[in-house]
Structures are given as C-alpha cells and as structure tokens.
Amino acid sequence: MNDHMYETAFKLLPTPILLVSVGAVCTVSAINPACGQLLELSEKEVKGKEFVNIFFSAANDHQSALQECQKKVCNDKMQHEIKELKYVPGNKLSGTADKYLRVLFTPVLNDEGDLLQIIVTLIDITDIVVARRTETSIREALSSNQKFLNETQRVARSGSWEADLITNKMTWSEVMREIHEVEPDYEPTFASSLGFYSTDEQRTALTNLVQDAIATNKVFDIELEIITAKGNIRVLQCSGKADLAEGMPARVYGTAQDITERKKVETALLESHNRYQDLVLAVDGVVWEADATTFNFTFVSEQACSILGYTPAQWLSEPNFWVNHIHKDDRESAVSFCQLQTQKARSHTFDYRMIKANGEIVWIKDIVSVITENGLPKLLRGIMVDITETKLLAELDHLEKEVLELNSKQVATLEDVLNTYVRGIEGLFADMKFSILRLVSNKLYNWSSPSLPAAYLAAVEGLEIGPEVGTCGTSAFLKQTVIVSDIATDPKWSAYKHLILPHNLCACWSYPISDVNGNVLSVLGVYYNTAKSPEEDEIAIIERTAAILKVILENKLYEATIREVNMLVTQGQELANFGNWQWDIRANKVTWSDVLYTIYGQDDKTFQATFEGYLSMLHPDDIDRVKNLIYNVVETGEDIMFEERIIRPDGEIRHLKSWGRVIPDESGKPSKMIGACLDITKAKESETKMKEIAWIQSHVIRAPLANLIGLVNMLDDMSADAEQQELLRHILHTSHELDNIIRNISSKTKY
Template sequence: MPESTTFELLEEVKSLRQRVAELERQQAEGNRSKADDLACQYFNLAGEMIIGLDANQTISLINERGCQLLEAEESEIIGKNWFDHFLPDSNREEVRDLFRKLIQGDLMPVEYFENVVQTAHGSLKSIAWHNSLLKDDSDRIIGTLSVGVDITARKETEQALRESNQMFRQISENIKELFWVCSPDWSEVFYASHMYEVIWGNTCQSLYDDPRSWMNSLHPDDRDLIEREIKTKSTGELFNPDFPRFRIIHRDGSIRWMLARAFPVFDENNQMTRIVGIGEDITRRKQDEDAAIELHQELERCVEERTSELARKTAQLQAMFNAIPDAVLVLNRDGVVVNFNSQQKSILILSTDLRIGSRIESLLPGEVGNQVKALISRVEDTRQIETIDYCLVNRGENRWYRARVLPYLSDEILMVIEDINHRKLAELELSTLHEKLSEAQRLSHIGSWEWNLQDNMIWWSDEVYRIFGVKKECFVLNYESFLQTIHPDDRPQVAQTVEQALEHDLPYSIEHRIFRPDGEIRYVQERAVLKKNAAGEAISMHGTVQDLTERHEAARTAQEYRDILAHASRLAVMG
C-alpha cells in the first residue's frame, strides 16, 4: 500500500510538473504576443516616421506617420525603391551612393542626418533622420531602421528668420540714422548699427564691451541733462520718446549735434524687455537753423535800415517826381487822373486846367484824346509800353508832344507827356536831309558804309544796297559776307588792302569788281578811313563805294571806236 501510494505520488508530481511547464510555455507565448501588440501599437502611434530599408534599397517597413508624411497608403509604399520613388532628383544619387557604402560597411553610420524627401504627390519636405543598422545573426548588415522627424516648418521658420534678420541688417546698415537695441536699464547693448562708428568715431565693439562708454563723449554742458533723461526712461516712463537735443564730442575733436528717440519693447506679460532707439546726426541741420536765425536777425536789421532808407528815397523820389520837366499823370483804368507831378508844367503842356478827377479825353481834346484812351486800354491788356506823338495848338502855335503810357500798378497806368517840339522839328529836318542825301547818292551812284570792328557788323546806305543788288531783309551784313560779294580774282587784293589799313592806320582807295546775286559783274571804287576812340583804339571803319560800271563801259566803248578808226586809217593808207 505505501509503495503504491509513493509511485502514484511520483507520477502525479511528474504530471504536475509537465502541466506547470505547459502552463509556463503558454504564459510566455501570451506575454510575447502582448509585447508584440504593444510594439505594434507604439509603432503606429509614434509621432515620427519609422521606416525600414533592406539591402536592396526597398522599403520593408513603414508606420502610419510615415504614410502620412509621404502622402500614400502603406500598400503603395512597401516594396518600392526608396531612392527612386521618394527622393528628388537633386540629391537622389548622392544619398543612394551613401546608402550603398553604408550597407557594404565602407561608411561609418551617421546617427543624425537631414535631407529632402519627395512625397507621392510631388511636394518636398525636409526630414531629420536618426538612423540605426539592422544585422543578422552573423553580424552582416541587412538594412537600416530610421526614425524621421518632419522639420519642414522649422526650416521655413528658420529661413524666414534669416531673411528677416538679413533685411533688418540691410536696413539698419544703410540708413543714415544710428539704430540701437539695449536692455531696459541701459546696462547692456545688444546691437548698434555702423553709424555709431561714423558719428561717435568709436567702434561698435567698444560699445558692446562697455555699454556706457558712449556717454564719455557727451558734451560736458549736456551730460547731466542726458543722464537724467536716461534715468527717467529706464523706469518705463517712455510716454515721450524724444531726447532733448544734445552734443557729443567726436573722436577727432569735432562737436556733433544729436537728435535721439527711444521706444520700449514689451513681452506678452507687458514687461519691458528691450529699448529700441534711433539717433540722427543733425549737425548740418543745426548749423542751417543757426544760420537761418542769424540770417533772420540780419534780415530784420536790414528791413529796419531799408525802411528808413525807403522813407528817405521816397522823399527823394517825390522831389524828383516834381522836378521832372515833363508832365507825369497817374491814371486809373477809366483814364481818370488820380495824381500828377506839377500843375504848372501840366498846364503848359496840356493847355487846360488839370485837376485830380479830370478825364484824359478832356485834357487832350479831339482825336488825340480818343487815341490816348485806346492806348491806355492796350497797355492795360498787354502790360507793354506804348508811345504816341501828336501835335496840338498851344500858346498860339502848333507844338509836338510825345505821350508814353506805361504799366504801373495793377489798377493804375502811368502817362508821361513830353514837349518834343524842338526834337520833332530837328527830326523832320534830319529826315529831309536824309532823303536829299539818299537822292544825291542815288544820282551820283555813291553809297556810304560803316564797319563796327567790335561786333563785325556793317551798315550800308540805301545806295550801297542798290549798287550790290541785294535787299536789306535778305542779306546779313558782316565782313565775311561782304568779301563773298567781291569777284574771286579781286578778293585777295581787297582783303590785303583792308588788313594793311587796319595794321598801319592808313586810308585806302581801291577799284574792284563785285558779283550781284543775278550774276552781273559791276565795277566799284572803295574809299575808307579808320575811326578811333579817345584811347586811340580803332573802333570802326567808314567809307564810300561808287559804282564805276558806266564809266568802265564808256571807256571800253571809246576804246572800241578808237580801234575801229585806227583800222579804217590803215586801210585808207593802204589804198
């Protein structure tokens, strides 16, 4: 009985051990299944892309995040060549070559790597990779397992930040104002543009090393004022960003005037974190302002002097106005007298009573008054001086007067009436003499001329124009155009004669031929002498030109007659 029991117990123990072993095996398998499930859940729930590549560059594993980044289903990704389908042309072969070397063991694995991938839809994304090698039991590399993080947004942010920083530096380095950024208590300078070196003459690095070194250059008379202003702005009282104008002493010893403004920068908690400032060198502006003030003071002084001088000149002009021998009338637009200089002179000239309020038609009766009234209207419209000469009976005789109408004020006209009786008679007599002289020249075929050596212009009398066969309005008179009218064979002799006369101050007389515009050749005789000023300088040459063509024709005809008679005499002798 006891032996049987012991055997049975041993069998039962053996059976129990087997059962326990089976239970332990089943439990281990269950634990592994749970671990696999947990790993699978983590694999798909991971926030980064997990991808496995075999040695043939084929995708063997990818999680859901990877599918999202590559914009494709898992079935569309697994089994495809990673480099051919998901890398852009720009870096495909370079990365493929690195992968080959890594699989072959020729390249040490890189734990962190960044490159651009191309999604199934063609968009580009920047990925940061954490790589590890997969090996078999014989320690042979069979692939890679990589975790990729999408850093596209970060790259774009970094690029935008770089561009913003570059733009900020370009602006701050190219403006003529000083731009700076400092701490709220002014104890640290974070940035200062290059204009600090231009305006202060010190390096920006010296300002970074000692943020208060800029104050060492403050003008002694302005130092306390600026230090108080900084203390005020350091407490956050930046309601008025402007600094008072102050001076600094440049490194070269010159004094510069500055205009500065400071603005606070607050964080999301409304705490001041920075002070941003702008400073401008206004030395030139200050000099201009000081010069303007000085000029204004000088102008006021000049105005006072000119006012006094004007009063004196006004008195002088009034005296001169009254002393003018001519009658001077101030008229309004309607031709009514509003002022005049001397009634006695006006009475002598106008032969009637002159009063303020008189109309010009009544002062100059008949057609003359109407002509002057029309003259006033023209001057009012054109603002140009108009003149009229007229004859009136005054003091029992016909006398000539000249009225000049001038624009004066916007609503007034100035009229000056001058007694020109003697001058007019002289002009008439001169005109008569001129007509007689012109007629005498025409009859004698002698014209007069004058050459102004200063401006090279020549004046001809009417007879000279007739002799040369040209019209005044069609011919520009100077020495060169005169020479062009001379026959080419005679031109050198004439030019030489004129040069000798100018050089030796000698009168000359010369005969030569001229070409008229119609092609006719005429013979003339020129006589001329030099005219000098008081200093003995030759200023002009004047002379006469006589048409000798008829004389030459008569001489030629007489010679022909003599030749005929001589020929007839020879024939008679010969019988």
C-alpha cells in the first residue's frame, strides 16, 4: 500500500485521530476530518503546533494530564490513556456544549524500536458522562426521599436491591433486610444473597435470569422461595433489569416483594379451584394455535376428532373454521370478546357453544394465552375443553332450585310442580322422555308425563302393579329399579308392548320413589326412542331426579299433614279455650294465637299485642305479682307456671292459668319467650260452688246430726233397759258413719 492510499484511508476513518510528531516539542502533524469535526477545528489551525498548547485552548484545565500522559508514552513507548477529559472548544459556536473525551495515546515504533510518532485517538464519551452525572443527581434526590420510599416499601412488603457490576457491590433497602430478617447493618454480597434461596434449582433459575437480563436488557420476573436468617420460609416476587454503560453492563437492580400471605390465600383458592376443575382436567381437550390477527388455526391436536368430530386437516384447510362453527347465538359475543382481549394482550377464558360434525351442540371452555412479539399480539395458544356435562349440571341445579322454590309456595299444586320439573329435565336431556306415575291401592295413575302419547297413557291408566307389568309396574311391585333395554324382547312387556312400540318408544328404565317407611309413593319412568342400556352418567341423572321428586312429594304430603294437624290443634284450642303466645323480648313484639284473642276478648285486627298491653289487662291486684314473676323468668331462664286474672274490655273478669319458657340466643341471652294460656274461669266458678256446698255440709247438715248424737248419748246414759240401750247404740253408730261420710265429702270439696 503506497502513501497515497494510507493518506486516503486516514481521512476516511470515522474515528477522530491526530498524528503527533515526536521531538523536543511534540507537534501535530495531521488530523483526519472526523477529528476536526469533533474538536470544531480545521487541520490548518492545529497542524505544526504544539500538541498540548495548540490542540487544547487556554480555557481547558487538563493540560497537566495531557503532558503527563504524553511524557509517559515518550519514555516507556507503551500505550496510555486518559479515561475522561473535559474539552471546551477554543472557538465555541453558538449553542455548542462542552464535550468529554477519552484520549488514547498509541506509540508508533520503527524496526529498531525508536519512537517515530504518536497516534492520538479521541472517543467522544459526552453522552455517557452526562448520563452518569444525571444518574448521580437522581440518586441524590432519591436518597433525600429514602425514608418515604422505605415506608412505602414497608407497607407494600416490597424491598429494593441493586448490584453494581463495576464495583461488585450489593445494596439492599431497609425493607429488603426486614424481609430476609437480617440485622439493620447487614451487608449483602452476591454469594450471600443467593444463599437465602431454598434450593439449588431456584438459585440457578435466578442466576440465569440475571445473566439473560444483562445480555438482552430485558426485564425479568420470577417467584422464588427463601429461608430467612431466622429460619422462616417466605415467597418473593423478584423483578429486575440491567443497565448498560458504554455498551457494557453496569448494574442490575430491581425489587423483591414478600407475597407469602398472598400465596397462602392463592394456594387455598387453588386447592378449592382444583377440586372443581378435576372433572374438566380429566376430559381430553383440543390443544390449538392460531394467528392473533386472522384467527386462522395453525395447529390443532387430534382430540378435535373425539370432541367435535372434525379432523385437524379439516380445521386447518378451511379459513375462519373456528368462527364458522361457533353456535350462531354465541358467535358474535365469543369472537368480539376474544378479539378485545387479544388486542389488550390479555390471556383469557370464556365459554361458548360449537356445532359438532353430527349437528349436536357442545359447550366449550376455551382457555387462551396471548403470545406477544415486540409488545404486539402474534399468536394465540390454548385448549378447548368439553364442558357440556358441567353446563348441563349447572342448568340442572338451577332447575332444581326453581322447582323447590315453586314447591314451597302453597298456591302451587303438586301437578304444577311436577310438570314444571319434568318439562325442565326433558329440555336439558332431549333424548329422554320422563313419566311420573302415582301409586294408589296398588294401581298406577298418571301424575306428569307431558311427552308421552296420550293414547298410551289412557291405555295404561289404573294398571295394577305386578312382577311382569311393564317396567314401571314391575318397579313399583318389586320396590327396586328396573331396567328394560329393549321393550320388544323383554318378557315384562310381552302383554303391553303392542301399546307402546307403535309410538317408537323402545327402552324404559323405572325408579321407585318411597317414603321413610319404605312405602312406594310413585314411580319415575324414563323412555328412549332407541333400544339401549343406561350409562353411568344417565343413572346418576335418574337417581338425582328421583331424589328431588322424593323431596317434592314428601314436602307436599307433610304440608297436607301439617295443615291437618294445625287444624286439629286450632280446633282443640278452641274447644279447650287454650291459646298460645310468643314474645320477642328485644323487639317487644307479642304474637297471639286466634284463641288467645278470644280469651282476652280482643279483635286481632285492631288490638296490637305488646308486653305493656298485656300488663294493662291484668287485674290490678295481680299486676305486680305477675310482672315480677315474668322478670324473674327472663333473668333466671327457668320455666314458670302461674295463675292470673284479666279484665276484658267489656269488664268481665276471667281466670287464667299460664305457662312460660325463655328461649336464649347463641350467646345465652334471652331472645324470646313462648308460652300458653288456659281459661280456667269455669273451673274457678265450679270450685267456688263446691266450697259453698262444703260449707253447707259442715254447718247445715252436721249441726243437727251433732245434736242427734248428743241426745242419743244422753238417753243411753239415762236408760236401764238393755233392749233400748242396744237400739240407742245402733242409732249412735249409724249417726257416726253419716258424720264420717259428710266429713269426707267436705274434705274433697274444700280445695
């Protein structure tokens, strides 16, 4: 290469370079255009002038450093550099800022090792220096607010950390130390920080993420488990990022949030969620991948055949396959939802219906992950799970709740409830036809069979049960489930198949519904248009339906029994003049039975029963005694029985006998008081009459008798005739017997 080529190459170099001649005075022999542009000087301005005095103006204060470095190169003939040098252009243009340079001195030697010249290479590091100083300023500002930051981190249980890759220094915030349960003066290192993580796998994972962040300048985020200095296990959400300086990694910094409590809650929720998901996870799903923009599928697993009846090739060959095979009622909402979530780069889960290859409807739970590239959605990956059975069970739950609520209403007849339930089940299971037959005197009568032919129902109405009387008749007779998979060939239907086969009903399964005593109340029948045996899930549905029907029937039967009992109780209370009451102590609300209103002579439409109202109707002589008795019961909780007198609105005095009991709440405090009241006025009147009779017996009848006894005793003492004395003794004995009888009668009527 000749000198001209060297000169051309020198001028075309993008790196600013000066050539300095060596002698008593080192002068600039040449600069390339890149150097002139950097220094804002022309070659004419610097060529032949002393390197230190001419190249840098008097405004610079780094001449000593330049002289020292130049001197070292001349002496040891080795490369030297000044890492940072402030440069102020001598002829500053308007608006031109100061510059910071890295200056590299490279000696050029001849074959004998003599120094010929020095190549001075200039590297503009202005941006790096400014950035570093800006960062220093920011750090100082952050330091002044460190207390606030620490408190904020403490509330969030989030500590910060920084690893200086240049000084190999690790820094932790106060909260970071608190999370790791170390002393406030603890100084972490790279090695000691990794030592807190519980396993080698976690340490390796964190190390790999940090190295990847340094290499790619990406943010990392990971959950890791640590063992604190006090031996406690904590879960941390660790995030971090690397900073570069001059293209080289300078530091890695980030946060570590203590999410231990949140993970405990999440674990508990996950366990609960997993129990629910067991059914879904046990079912094969369609694994798929699609374009995030067009929704065209790029991959579909083989499970597509078993769930939807389409091969992967069919999915992939037809554009918009997924959209076109969504149920028409769900298409718009499902596609719009997926598009919206995809645009926001959010993973999402949603349910919708699809049409299978055979025309059947299948419910799909689609679990979708959005894969991004440069922040934009690129791919969709997910799994489609058949949740048809789960959806049916949910709808069955809803139907059962609706039917049981209807059954609880007195206005709803049993026939209304049964028809609502049967039609609802048939709506969920289109291939089943349900029948509920009532058993009365060993004969079956239709209760609810909305989908069975009327002619068939009329033909079997009142059919007597027996060991081979179709499916339902046999089930009721044997009191057990009976399965007939093929009506045409089963001997139980030999005498009746001509009634049912013309209606294309080919299979029938029956389930007896019995009361608590084992007596069959009714029979549940399930008919199919094809000959078939029940599968496990179908048996489960039938047993569940039978259980609900048993609740419905028993409820209605008990309801009728309760109405009858209530009627008898009411009649009994009316006949016995016996009423009951309930007192809500806290609300001071008193509830009376109808008979009690009659006893008190009050109108239930105008009289508002309260404790004070009750006291106001007591006889004045009984108020304090009864009030104290009731207060004592509320305080002690003991049962009570007492008698009282009331004055009815018409002024009539009635005698009552009352019973009371306190009902406490969960804490043991009195909540309400219940009791009963018997009108004993007539008994009291009878008692008074009996006392009057006793008085008459004691004073009116016994007084003459006593006189008679006295006279007989006197005559006996005066008579000497033996026959007369015998007669007198007989009269006296008879008189004493009569007196004893009167005494016994008086003692029994005394109280």
